[in-house]
Amino acid sequence: MAKYSRVSGSVGLITLQNPPVNALSAAVRQGIVDTVERALSDPKVKSVVICGQNGIFCGGADIKEFGSNMSGPPLVPMIHAIEAANKPVVAAIEGSALGGGLELALGCHYRIAHSKARLGLPEVTLGLLPAAGGTQRLPRLIGVPAALDLITTGRHVTAAEALQLGVVDQVTDHSTVDAAVKFAQSVAGKPLDARRISTYPCPRPSDLDALFEGVMEKVRQSARGAIAPVACVQAVRAAATQPYTQGMEREKELMATLFTSGQARALQYCFFAQRAVSRWSMPNGARWDTSKPRPVHKAAVIGLGTMGRGITVALAQTGLSVIAVETQEKQLMEAKQAVSGMLERGAKRRGVAPALDRISYSRDIQAVADVDLVIEAVFEDMGLKKKVFQQLASICRPGTFLCTNTSALDVDHLASQTHNPELVVGMHFFAPAHVMKLLEVVYGPRSSPQAVATAMQLGKKMGKISVAVGNCPGFVGNRMLKPYMEQAFFLLEEGATPELVDRALEEFGFPMGVFRMSDLSGLDVGWRVRKGDGLSEPGAPSGQPARIRQGRRYSPLGDLLCEQGRFGQKTGRGWYQYNKPGSRVARSDPWLHSFLEGYRARHGLVARRIDNQEVLERCLYALINEGFRILEDGIAAGPEDIDMIYVFGYGWPRHRGGPMFYAGMVGLGKVLERLEHYHQAHPDVPYLKPCSLLWRLVASGSPPLHKWREVIKKLHSQL
Numbered sequence: 001m002a003k004y005s006r007v008s009g010s011v012g013l014i015t016l017q018n019p020p021v022n023a024l025s026a027a028v029r030q031g032i033v034d035t036v037e038r039a040l041s042d043p044k045v046k047s048v049v050i051c052g053q054n055g056i057f058c059g060g061a062d063i064k065e066f067g068s069n070m071s072g073p074p075l076v077p078m079i080h081a082i083e084a085a086n087k088p089v090v091a092a093i094e095g096s097a098l099g100g101g102l103e104l105a106l107g108c109h110y111r112i113a114h115s116k117a118r119l120g121l122p123e124v125t126l127g128l129l130p131a132a133g134g135t136q137r138l139p140r141l142i143g144v145p146a147a148l149d150l151i152t153t154g155r156h157v158t159a160a161e162a163l164q165l166g167v168v169d170q171v172t173d174h175s176t177v178d179a180a181v182k183f184a185q186s187v188a189g190k191p192l193d194a195r196r197i198s199t200y201p202c203p204r205p206s207d208l209d210a211l212f213e214g215v216m217e218k219v220r221q222s223a224r225g226a227i228a229p230v231a232c233v234q235a236v237r238a239a240a241t242q243p244y245t246q247g248m249e250r251e252k253e254l255m256a257t258l259f260t261s262g263q264a265r266a267l268q269y270c271f272f273a274q275r276a277v278s279r280w281s282m283p284n285g286a287r288w289d290t291s292k293p294r295p296v297h298k299a300a301v302i303g304l305g306t307m308g309r310g311i312t313v314a315l316a317q318t319g320l321s322v323i324a325v326e327t328q329e330k331q332l333m334e335a336k337q338a339v340s341g342m343l344e345r346g347a348k349r350r351g352v353a354p355a356l357d358r359i360s361y362s363r364d365i366q367a368v369a370d371v372d373l374v375i376e377a378v379f380e381d382m383g384l385k386k387k388v389f390q391q392l393a394s395i396c397r398p399g400t401f402l403c404t405n406t407s408a409l410d411v412d413h414l415a416s417q418t419h420n421p422e423l424v425v426g427m428h429f430f431a432p433a434h435v436m437k438l439l440e441v442v443y444g445p446r447s448s449p450q451a452v453a454t455a456m457q458l459g460k461k462m463g464k465i466s467v468a469v470g471n472c473p474g475f476v477g478n479r480m481l482k483p484y485m486e487q488a489f490f491l492l493e494e495g496a497t498p499e500l501v502d503r504a505l506e507e508f509g510f511p512m513g514v515f516r517m518s519d520l521s522g523l524d525v526g527w528r529v530r531k532g533d534g535l536s537e538p539g540a541p542s543g544q545p546a547r548i549r550q551g552r553r554y555s556p557l558g559d560l561l562c563e564q565g566r567f568g569q570k571t572g573r574g575w576y577q578y579n580k581p582g583s584r585v586a587r588s589d590p591w592l593h594s595f596l597e598g599y600r601a602r603h604g605l606v607a608r609r610i611d612n613q614e615v616l617e618r619c620l621y622a623l624i625n626e627g628f629r630i631l632e633d634g635i636a637a638g639p640e641d642i643d644m645i646y647v648f649g650y651g652w653p654r655h656r657g658g659p660m661f662y663a664g665m666v667g668l669g670k671v672l673e674r675l676e677h678y679h680q681a682h683p684d685v686p687y688l689k690p691c692s693l694l695w696r697l698v699a700s701g702s703p704p705l706h707k708w709r710e711v712i713k714k715l716h717s718q719l
């Protein structure tokens with residue numbers, strides 16, 4: 001809807017009304033068309049102001065309407081009518097002017113923004129392009145290079161930057177609507193020809209071809225298979241090389257391709273899934289809207305290794321007072337220096353003062369006595385962690401939340417070391433903890449809803465995507481990683497190379513294939529876990545039994561590399577070789593290839609040709625199958641939780657929507673059929689056996705993802 005009123009005698013004020021962000025739904029578009037017509041036909045009205053209610057101009061086209069209700073007046077002619085008006089129209093921008101919202105403002109003759117407003121064309125992040133004239137008007141207004149930057153990245157700019165770029169005409173610290181009304185009065189009756197952006201010639205850079213080739217190359221490299229950024233470049237190129245009308249045709253044509261693409265659907269799904277995971281629920285019925293978080297002002301971090309340092313930085317940057325505890329003097333000194341460096345670099349990037357004085361360091365765990373919440377981040381060893389939890393239970397004042405950053409150990413077992421297990425949850429950060437967006441909040445059967453709510457709220461404050469998950473080995477992310485990595489090892493045994501497997505996964509869109517990633521994170525991490533699980537045995541004998549552990553197929557390849565001291569990047573050797581320890585440039589290693597040949601010969605394995613399709617199906621479908629098991633076990637509340645964990649924590653390409661969304665796109669029947677096929681070929685690999693939820697979903701006609709919860713509920717009620 002749009003509200004109309006006449007203010008100051010001669011200004012028609014149009015207020016967009018569609019809470020919470022005044023998205024351009026069919027009703028809002030109709031409202032704009034009607035009110036603009038009314039203002040233009042009223043002889044008392046000399047100029048017009050468009051604003052949004054509740055301090056936000058407009059969040060863009062209504063994403064919820066995409067793919068369903070596309071009725072109502074289309075945006076392009078609506079904006080043209082505003083631009084063609086014979087009375088000046090001023091956009092009063094408060095809060096956000098994004099996507100179609102900014103395109104609407106670009107159709108106005110003047111734009112006045114509040115100093116706190118943010119502007120941008122983020123359509124590319126939804127798999128689209130600014131198809132309401134944005135790709136044609138913005139380059140005409142601010143030049144091709146600046147427009148390319150905003151349109152291909154989708155980044156939001158501050159009002160100050162928008163003013164500097166020429167996107168807005170004026171910035172105010174006071175009431176934007178008052179300033180716009182005053183301004184509208186001052187320009188009433190003035191000629192408008194020079195204010196219609198679509199009539200501007202597009203500034204043509206002298207090195208046009210080189211500019212577009214460079215940007216296209218950059219976009220292709222960073223987009224990892226995403227099609228929208230490429231289409232954005234093509235649309236802006238049309239603006240730079242063709243008259244406006246033809247440019248608009250090209251924009252429309254490119255949008256039509258994007259609009260119906262699976263990538264747009266995946267990215268729009270991610271937009272809503274990202275928000276949906278904050279509405280968590282627990283199997284005992286506790287939920288986000290009935291559980292009140294407790295405020296956390298002062299927190300402590302125990303253990304200042306890599307993870308502890310990152311967590312300390314993240315907490316301090318959020319504005320909390322932090323007590324950072326490390327019992328080893330040398331480690332404490334090194335950590336202090338590292339944390340200060342990270343804070344200083346971060347502050348420089350963001351143009352703020354570093355939060356150094358928010359942190360106090362101590363070697364004595366007694367220093368945490370009066371904090372609201374503790375995050376334990378000591379070495380991943382159950383004995384050590386248990387001791388820390390016992391100490392915390394006797395040191396901390398009653399009511400302190402005790403969290404563990406373990407990535408694999410049993411949170412319930414740690415909780416049982418304290419007098420108040422209801423105050424214990426896992427806060428599983430991802431390295432580097434001050435950078436990575438994902439936080440798994442792990443609850444056990446005794447964790448209180450308030451403890452979960454508090455950890456979720458703290459994660460949000462730290463700018464994380466927090467996902468609440470149940471307690472099980474590996475929680476969600478690492479549990480699903482196990483079958484994925486296992487398949488990659490098996491593929492090497494059967495004839496693949498790390499390069500072949502990684503290439504297939506990187507072409508799919510992962511920033512790094514599984515072997516490159518293991519080299520980065522360190523092969524010894526998994527080795528330690530496998531030793532703990534009784535899987536890795538030094539000097540395994542040759543022949544078949546070496547590849548069977550605990551009654552199922554097992555590949556000792558990773559263990560054998562570790563036995564040789566090949567721990568990945570940090571030792572300069574792993575699945576690849578590196579110029580020196582710590583170097584990041586992976587090179588193919590002839591030693592590794594002959595090691596694999598020797599291994600196959602020792603175990604009587606004949607190498608066969610393996611193609612990309614098999615790599616993807618075996619690695620990804622095994623991972624997805626485990627995702628279905630996680631849903632079946634009630635460890636994740638819904639597929640969106642799993643997908644956001646993979647998108648934000650494991651580099652799953654966002655334009656493929658996360659593993660569970662991807663399974664739906666491929667077709668659940670197809671995933672089931674391929675898993676069955678591979679399980680028949682490898683009956684000693686339980687991860688390839690399709691789980692009952694997948695069978696159940698296929699038997700129910702493969703419902704769309706938003707209906708899976710009903711099937712899961714039915715399954716749980718029958719167990």
Ligand SMILES: CCCCCCC/C=C/C(=O)SCCNC(=O)CCNC(=O)[C@H](O)C(C)(C)COP(=O)(O)OP(=O)(O)OC[C@H]1O[C@@H](n2cnc3c(N)ncnc32)[C@H](O)[C@@H]1OP(=O)(O)O
Nearest residue numbers: 021023059060061062063064098099100122130131132275
């Ligand atoms: C072929 C015909 C199509 C022509 C299209 C022409 C081209 C135009 C395309 C577009 O405009 S696409 C949309 C572009 N806009 C965006 O990408 C902005 C998306 N929104 C945001 O970035 C943020 O929501 C915000 C506006 C900065 C506000 O952030 P805040 O943190 O304050 O709130 P949120 O939790 O993010 O959102 C609140 C609530 O609003 C819902 N929502 C937000 N934006 C939209 C939208 N554009 N359409 C529909 N719904 C939107 C969001 O999902 C939240 O809902 P709930 O989770 O509370 O239900």
